[in-house]
Amino acid sequence: MLPEKNVLVELYRKMLLDRYLEEAMVELYRQGYIPGSLHLGIGHEALSIGTTVPLRRDDYLVFSHRGVGHSLGKGVPARTILAEFMGRATGCSLGKGGVHLSDFSVGCLGISGSQGGNIVIATGAGLSAKMRGTDQVTAVYFGEGTANRGCFHEGINQAAVWRLPVIFICENDLYSYSTHQSKIMLRENVADHAYGYGIPGVVVDGNDVLAVYEAMQEAIARARAGEGPTLIEGKTYRWRGHHEKDPALYRDPAEVEAWKQKCPIKRFELFLQAERIISPEEQASIQDEVRQEVQEAIDFALNSPFPQPEELYRGVYANPAGILDLI
Amino acid sequence: MRRITYRQALREALQEEMERDARVFLMGEDVGIFGGNFKVSQGLIDKFGEERVRDTTLAETVIIGAGVGAAITGMRPVCEIMLADFVGVCFDEIYNKAGKWRYMHGCEVAVPMVIRTPMGCRGGGGAEHSQCPEALFLHGPGLKIALPSTPYDAKGLLKAAIRDDDPVVFFEHKLLYDLEGEVPEEEYIVPLGKAAIRREGQDVTILAYSFMVHKALAAAEALAANGIEAEVVDLRTLVPLDVETVLASARKTRRVVIIHEANKRGGAGAELAAIIQEKLFGVLAAPVIRVCAPDVPIPFSPALEKVYLPDEEKLQQAVRELLAK
Ligand SMILES: Cc1ncc(C[n+]2csc(CCOP(=O)(O)OP(=O)(O)O)c2C)c(N)n1
Numbered sequence: 032m033l034p035e036k037n038v039l040v041e042l043y044r045k046m047l048l049d050r051y052l053e054e055a056m057v058e059l060y061r062q063g064y065i066p067g068s069l070h071l072g073i074g075h076e077a078l079s080i081g082t083t084v085p086l087r088r089d090d091y092l093v094f095s096h097r098g099v100g101h102s103l104g105k106g107v108p109a110r111t112i113l114a115e116f117m118g119r120a121t122g123c124s125l126g127k128g129g130v131h132l133s134d135f136s137v138g139c140l141g142i143s144g145s146q147g148g149n150i151v152i153a154t155g156a157g158l159s160a161k162m163r164g165t166d167q168v169t170a171v172y173f174g175e176g177t178a179n180r181g182c183f184h185e186g187i188n189q190a191a192v193w194r195l196p197v198i199f200i201c202e203n204d205l206y207s208y209s210t211h212q213s214k215i216m217l218r219e220n221v222a223d224h225a226y227g228y229g230i231p232g233v234v235v236d237g238n239d240v241l242a243v244y245e246a247m248q249e250a251i252a253r254a255r256a257g258e259g260p261t262l263i264e265g266k267t268y269r270w271r272g273h274h275e276k277d278p279a280l281y282r283d284p285a286e287v288e289a290w291k292q293k294c295p296i297k298r299f300e301l302f303l304q305a306e307r308i309i310s311p312e313e314q315a316s317i318q319d320e321v322r323q324e325v326q327e328a329i330d331f332a333l334n335s336p337f338p339q340p341e342e343l344y345r346g347v348y349a350n351p352a353g354i355l356d357l358i
Numbered sequence: 359m360r361r362i363t364y365r366q367a368l369r370e371a372l373q374e375e376m377e378r379d380a381r382v383f384l385m386g387e388d389v390g391i392f393g394g395n396f397k398v399s400q401g402l403i404d405k406f407g408e409e410r411v412r413d414t415t416l417a418e419t420v421i422i423g424a425g426v427g428a429a430i431t432g433m434r435p436v437c438e439i440m441l442a443d444f445v446g447v448c449f450d451e452i453y454n455k456a457g458k459w460r461y462m463h464g465c466e467v468a469v470p471m472v473i474r475t476p477m478g479c480r481g482g483g484g485a486e487h488s489q490c491p492e493a494l495f496l497h498g499p500g501l502k503i504a505l506p507s508t509p510y511d512a513k514g515l516l517k518a519a520i521r522d523d524d525p526v527v528f529f530e531h532k533l534l535y536d537l538e539g540e541v542p543e544e545e546y547i548v549p550l551g552k553a554a555i556r557r558e559g560q561d562v563t564i565l566a567y568s569f570m571v572h573k574a575l576a577a578a579e580a581l582a583a584n585g586i587e588a589e590v591v592d593l594r595t596l597v598p599l600d601v602e603t604v605l606a607s608a609r610k611t612r613r614v615v616i617i618h619e620a621n622k623r624g625g626a627g628a629e630l631a632a633i634i635q636e637k638l639f640g641v642l643a644a645p646v647i648r649v650c651a652p653d654v655p656i657p658f659s660p661a662l663e664k665v666y667l668p669d670e671e672k673l674q675q676a677v678r679e680l681l682a683k
Contacts (some may be wrong), residue, residue: 066482066660118482118659122390129484129658145444146416179415181449207416209392215415281392336659347654 034139034244039308042084043241044317045132046076046296049100052109052327056099056116060275064333065107065116074238074270077295078202080104081243082170082263085251088231091138091156091169093149097202097269098132098142101172106137106170109328119335121159126338127346138167150186150199157195157260168254170198170247175264176207187262191228194259198250201264202237208273209281230260237265241302255316268296359540367509367541368398368474368530371516372436374545377453378407382520383410386421386438386474395440396476396535422451422473428457429471429525436520442477442529443489446552452655456525457500468523469500472516474558478531478569478619484658490620491567493537495527496596496629500524502550503596507571509539511594514548524551529573531569549599555607558585562677567593574609574617577670588677596626601633608610608634612643613680617673622650644683649676 033039048278053071060069072079075097083092083104102112107123115122115132123134131204133141135264140156143149160167177183178201190197205212225232231253235242243265250261270292272279279287303309309317348354362370376382383406384399390413393400403411406661414421418439427438439445445452456469479488495501502524506512512530519526556571557578566574571592578588589607593600614634616627627648632648649668657663 067484067658068482069489115643115658118661120659122659124658126659127655127657129482129486131484131486131658144484145447147447174416176416180417181419208395209388210413210415249674301664311512338657338659340662340665343657343662344652344654 033241036308038084042080043242043299043303043309044321045080045084045104046299047318048109049076049080049103050296051321052103052113052328053099054101055325055329057271057275059113059117059329065325066118069116069130069275070273071095071271071275072100072269074268074290074295075202075204076100076239077299078200078237078245078265078267081240082198082200082247085244085247086168086170086217088137089165090167091140091153091160091237093140093142093153093156093169093171095142095146095149095172095174095177096130098172102132102134102139105139107134108133110331111322113328113332114335116334117332118337119332120342121331121335125342127342140294145225147173147180147182149173150177151182153199154186154190154195154198157190157197160196166196166255168198168251170200171200172200174207175201175203175205175212175221176215179215179331180222184224185197187224187230187260188228190260190320191230194257196254196257197260198247199260199262200256201262202267203264204239204267204268204269206273206282207344220264222262228343230262232262232264234264237267238293239299240295240299247283268293273295359542361538362509362541363535363633364506364512364530364539365396365398367513368516369400369402370541371513372399372402372421373405375517375520376402376410381432381434382436383412383433384436384438385412385414385425386461387414387416387440389413389438394438395534398439398474398530398535414624418447419451422448423455423529425471425473426451426455426459429469430467434520436472439473439475441487442475442491443486445475445491445494447677449494452495452501452525452527453498453621461500469525470523472519472526472528474516474528474530476530476532478533479656479663480532481660482604483661484657485655488656490527490529490618492527492596493620493625496626500525501597502530504550505529505531505596506569506594507534507539507568507592508515509537511554513541513601514546515550515594516647518547518550521547526550529568533569541650543604548594550595551600552596553600553603554592554595555589555603556592557588557590559589562613562615562678562680563588563589563591563611564566564673565591565593565604565614567596567618570617572618573668573673577673577677580670580674586681588662599633604630604634605637608638609641612641614642614646615649615673615676615680616646617649617668619651619668621653622648623653625650644680647676647680649673
């Protein structure tokens, strides 16, 4: 069943916000405002937004290194995301996390620098929700490369055995850094692993936001009803390099182009117009609003201070009693 | 003499050892056609093929675990962990398997393998992409630890590590890959366990390794302008440690400062300081001091990373304070 118009508009708005914000980040990175390595999720928007919009504010999210869209989808403001990436004191992790984004106020529990470390943490968040008797759901993300780590199998099996409310989401974009899927696994679908753990495994077109949304809603319903985890695999493609300094020469330009033709946002726009859900005027005004929001985020981040030197020593322990000297 | 980069020097070491010994092979993430995250193995797949330059999946446990398995059955693997921070993923395989399987299984089998991994801050990596975890392995029996600071040493130590019959954790510093230096065309190795005196001096000894050697040399130059002559000892390897060179220098200057990028508590500096005071308690004119990062996770913001990192200014100040004692 087609979601209500307000949900459709929300999906569209958030996908656009993700795209525009990440495009702005390409520029800010090039200009040197964002340090370190930047991994963008341009091309993944249907998955990052389609799976986070259906979550409640009190649900948990443990995304991975391409987490801008997921954070936006869960409700982290664009301005604090950007400030964090720019190492500013106003960032959602006080400038201390940077690429390791988090915002506990909306259930974003952080990212693991070591890929896959987040998967077992999600199992623990699901365990906690179950033990505390809430119906909170945890969604966790990883690529097809990371799905070959032991912690994926450990996390998913334990969640399955304990019927935990955890949704495991594989964003399969065909490449793990430079390595094509065909070099690292013999089967076509990561979701096939679900069979081995006795839980549902679903493959969706990861560029079709409505298909993603629907699969996620089913998984959420199962999880809230105490029926345990689901493994969802979305097939998609990252448009940029693995990170912003990677020219991604290992991919055939024709392949990249073919996937760009399948742009998840364009596709959704065409659908919304064909079904007369939003008028061209409405669409234009949403685009303007989103552009405005991104511009405000950029201004906010650029005008934000860097953390004070003392901040370096603050917050290592929740209870610093007896710890005299961190220096 | 010919000048090449640290990266090229490492690549030459790999290539020469692979040519010399058919049992040597490479294994890691994106090490094949892509040539490795820092391009150290670039081109080697063309020379040696996929059989000996193996791309693995994203799974450090199997990279090191399979390395140990291959090493105890006749191969000599060189495994790459993309960033030193990820050693946590294969800690058991390094610490308990590579380090201990020889001893605990009757001291007959050897574990001839090298674990190459890049470490260190280079701006905005944050807490899980910038660390220098050498102290974790310093504590583990059975492992050797190399940390070259120059292209010459990168090549010579890597060749020695590959030829060694024990597991060597080989730390490369990210900020050194582009460093150029003299490397002879002729074959040579730098033996494990021989420190290098990079600069002679009689007023104070500075012990350093890896990237911090360069900070120590810069500080020594600045101090010399003020009439303080520092001796800079590049340890090159922490295990085996060249205790003789360290003690000889400490005996001469009677004052020792240790600098490392890793945080202080339980760091390599603690071990070095303990050895020096055990052997030279009555000889020292002042306590051994350490210039290290503070005991906090590495912050992302460049504004904080700068405060976090030890550098030549902090080192100079520490030396001045020490000489005032
Ligand atoms: C344990 C660990 N090993 C290696 C890395 C370096 N690394 C970061 S992302 C990545 C590739 C991830 O591929 P995939 O899981 O398919 O996700 P994608 O990048 O395609 O979204 C690698 C090798 C890491 N962060 N953690």
